[in-house]
Amino acid sequence: MCKRILTVDDSKTMRDMVSFTLKSAGFDVVEAEDGAKALDLLDGTAVDAIITDINMPNMDGVTLVKRLRAQQKFKATPILILTTEGGEDTKAQGRSAGATGWIVKPFAPEKLLQVLNKVCP
Numbered sequence: 001m002c003k004r005i006l007t008v009d010d011s012k013t014m015r016d017m018v019s020f021t022l023k024s025a026g027f028d029v030v031e032a033e034d035g036a037k038a039l040d041l042l043d044g045t046a047v048d049a050i051i052t053d054i055n056m057p058n059m060d061g062v063t064l065v066k067r068l069r070a071q072q073k074f075k076a077t078p079i080l081i082l083t084t085e086g087g088e089d090t091k092a093q094g095r096s097a098g099a100t101g102w103i104v105k106p107f108a109p110e111k112l113l114q115v116l117n118k119v120c121p
Contacts, residue, residue, distance in 0.1 A: 002116065004029070004030065004048050005028070005047060005116070006031070006041065006042065006045075006050045006051070007019060007030075007031050007050075007052075008037075008056070009056065009082070010034055010057060012033070014082075015031045018051060021112055024109075030047065034056040034057055035058065035059025035060060035064030035067070037058070038050070038052070038059075048077070048078075048120060049079070049080070049116060051079075051116075053082060053083050054081060054083040054090065062093050062094060062097045063097075065079050065098050066097045066098065078100040078101070078119035079099050080102070080115060080119065081094045081102050082103045082112070083103075083105060085104075100119050101119055
């Protein structure tokens with residue numbers, strides 16, 4: 001089972017909600033406010049899964065997924081996209097970048113945990 005999760009979102013409120021949900025379920029959570037900061041953080045921090053928004057300044061979530069998948073150590077890491085974007089074109093971009101799953105905001109905490117536990121058995 002996954003232990004440490006990185007959540008990446010430019011909204012502090014959203015990071016707080018995701019963090020609260022995950023910590024309440026027993027996960028260790030680390031946070032970054034955009035893709036660039038997530039890459040910096042991952043340079044020295046090991047995580048078992050990543051949950052990222054798409055629309056963020058500095059580096060968007062699709063670019064983050066592509067950059068992570070290009071690194072050997074993140075080839076098999078589950079990466080979930082948690083975003084307000086629900087269009088098929090955007091989902092296709094996420095899938096082609098290498099995202100493991102997709103959750104549309106606003107999210108139900110139970111659904112987030114269900115999907116996370118599915119990709120991190």
